[in-house]
Amino acid sequence: MGKKEALLILLIVAVLGNAIGIKEEEEEEWWREREEEKFGSKERFLMVDSKKVIETEAGEMRVMRGPISRILDKAMHIGFITMEPKSLFVPQYLDSTLILFVRRGDVKVGLIYKDELAERRMKGGDVFRIPAGSVFYMVNVGEGQRLEIICSIDKSESLSYGTFQSFFVAGGKYPGSVLAGFDQDTLATAFNVSYTELRRILSRQRQGPIVYISDTESPRVWSKFLQVKDKARLSKVADNNEDGEESEKNKRWSWRKLMNSIFRNENRDKSKKITRTGKSPDSYNLYDKTPDFSNAYGWSVALDETEYHPLGHSGIGVYLVNLTAGSMMAPHVNPTAAEYGIVLRGTGTIQIVYPNGTSAMNAEVTEGDVFWIPRYFPFCQIASRTGPFEFFGFTTSSRKNRPQFLAGASSIFHTLRNMEMATAFDITEDDMERLLGAQYEAIILPSAEIAPPHKEEEKKRRKEEERREAETETETEWERERERERERERRVDEVVGSFGRNLVMGFA
Template identity: 85%
Template sequence: MKQRAKMWKKEALVMLLIIAVLGNAIGIKEEAEAAEEEEWWREREEEREFRSKERFLLEDSKRVIETEAGEMRVIRSPASRILDRPMHIGFITMEPKSLFVPQYLDSSLILFVRRGEVKVGLIYKDELAERRMKGGDVYRIPAGSVFYMVNVGEGQRLQIICSIDKSESLSYGTFQSFFIGGGTYPVSVLAGFDQDTLATAFNVSYTELRRILSRQRQGPIVYVSDTESPGVWSKFLQVKDGDKGNKIANINEDGKEAEKNKPWSWRNLVSLIFGNENRDKTKRTRTGKSPDSYNLYDKTPDFSNAYGWSVALDEHEYSPLGHSGIGVYLVNLTAGSMMAPHINPTAAEYGIVLRGTGTIQIVYPNGTSAMDTEVTEGDVFWVPRYFPFCQIASRTGPFEFFGFTTSSRRNRPQFLAGANSIFHTLRSPAVATAFDITEDDLDRLLSAQYEVVILPSAEIAPPHKEEEKRRRREEGRRERERESEREREEEWTRRLEAF
């Protein structure tokens, strides 16, 4: 009996073990099925979002800086698996005589001056470089490089559009600023160090140190009294790093050398920085070794005709773009004209409407419409790599847009319409067969359009093409008659086969 009881206990334990294993396996399977179902629903949700007609308009805007002297607004990159490289778009506005205080970012910037004039100071290869830029200028600020900007336009608001490259960023948000100058707002990175460390490093008293690090309360963009005088950081950064503390400590209120034991003050620093001697009122356009800016408006258009022009800037013409791997373009269309339907085989692109209104049409790979939306000044759109698209100006006036591409290499768009379209290159019986038309029909289709790249609408075609328009209408009428005849023949054939 005891032996049977032992065997029964063993069998029971084995059964319990089997049940536990099976239960665990079933639990794992159920968890896997639940995760798979959740993934399925997530993909369906993404697909529904992807199919949204407004998907390619960027409207996720965030004001990251706002002061009396200016603001910075950022439009976030879409979270999409079809986007090869995420990029935020920034809009900086600065009032006359204002300063964007010295800082460095965890992201590279490519600046485009939309309106006004700006002086950018930048640490480049351990030296201060300054560039004075005007409307149309493009300039790159590398991630980690200390820079500042001053609105030097006389009574003019400064407007800058910039790309914010997230590929180098360590932050989850738009970007991360590390302010060099600052006080209570913004807070300088210096404030994070121990007081003894800073007092020793700058060779100043605790009192003066606290005074300096608590004065600034106006924010990252502040007003300055005279934008033409050499800036605070312009002069300070020109002093060799090892001499900064001693230099500051040894300047008296007259700007002259003082005894080493003479008390240091904020006025000493101001005297050192601004000085009383030889204020240069001339407009310096270039100092230091940093690459110069590049003006898009001064560049000869890559393409131009009676209906508009376009400019593209890549790393071959402006080498700093190669370091970021980002290209720049600018397009101006006359009223009613269009950029011919085309695809970008090497890059996605972001566009910002600078002037006028127009329509952006984008097509899905399956041949359905992804977006057919009117845009106006200030709107931002994006086009995935490989997706066919076109831009059409309204008939009320010119349509101008600027943008960035996710590649700094030469972008060779492939046009789907116009006298230089890919169908002209592919012209062969194979193309006619693909459309199930005759070669004569294909020839008529391809020979009808004489213009390339930027095309006119029928309403704005020049007078000398009125005859051409009448010929096209007549050919269209004949084609419709031929099509009707073919349909009648096919109907009779179906009836005979059915009989």
């Protein structure tokens, strides 16, 4: 290969390299612009896309759609379920895994777990996992109390492009049961009932996915449907071996147990209430857990797979934070997971920072608001001075989260305290020691000066700081000018002195 050809190839490579570099920069700029278009300049990390997916007289379910972003490692929706007293969320299975958190009230959750009916009676603060594809139901068993549940909706197993897809195993006209999609001959043969009985059962329900359970009207239709000709159905497996017969019997009877459990009288003797049946893992109560951190300014709780192993199947963690009025969770970074938060009580401020050190969001939030924090992005939460600030949420990792704090007595700067850090800030090591020694508290800090409501105070404070900075800058400039003047005088003196000495030497 000649020199000209080699030179031409090098030129082409250089041009292509520059083009690729420009393209990457353009893509980064395009991504940033799209992100800013998608989210408001001040509230881009708040989830505001809300959809009511269920609404009946007995309750509703609202879903906050998770953001679609390149900086988010796991897509997740947040669901809010409200059920009136003595109501039922009819049996169904979903194409998404749910992590339930009981915000308020008492609920009985039943689900098919390893071919058996498992029931759990849960109260406020309980966390429970319902796997995708598992048939479940929920009953509000609180006496005259509305049930409120917050849940994560994991889209990793979903078949749908929307929020999630329900497959109702029980229903009628509304909601429609998946049974109705089969041929009538097939269903009549499968259940060993007449066409008339089948049509009557599959056409009665019209109230929706969340319905009231009447105390006076027993569910005679379902009971009769489940009990019809049990002996005839069981006789069909008489020729099977004993193990096979037992297995098939358990599978069929698990469905019977499911329906009978839903519709049995809820006013039975209170002393005989069952809070646990079946093999399914128990729920876990966050309010009963000893705080992972606590001081005079608040407390925090984190739940991972080491303490509640069902979370490991979904790769999702749970946390709960309570800040006293005016306090703050110190600025920190989550190096292993993104974070979703739901404000349970009070008002506060969420501040998030871009990698380049500019503000990504500084927004006030109140009860019911949902926010998300990308992995690696520094952030902090600040409680209003009007009262406590409590928020609950999910993380996209079920492993133990080890946040790195950027301020406070346990910040990473205390670990990195050395000459290199002082040099990086362009300050002396004594200045670094004073900076780090000023804050005695760790993780949850007092922050009354910047706690909302603080808009007017913040404006005054900033104006005062700007005035002081301007005065300092003016004084500094004067001092620099005086120093320059002194330097000029010193040089003039040196020149004059040198000239005088030379003149005297010449005369001598």
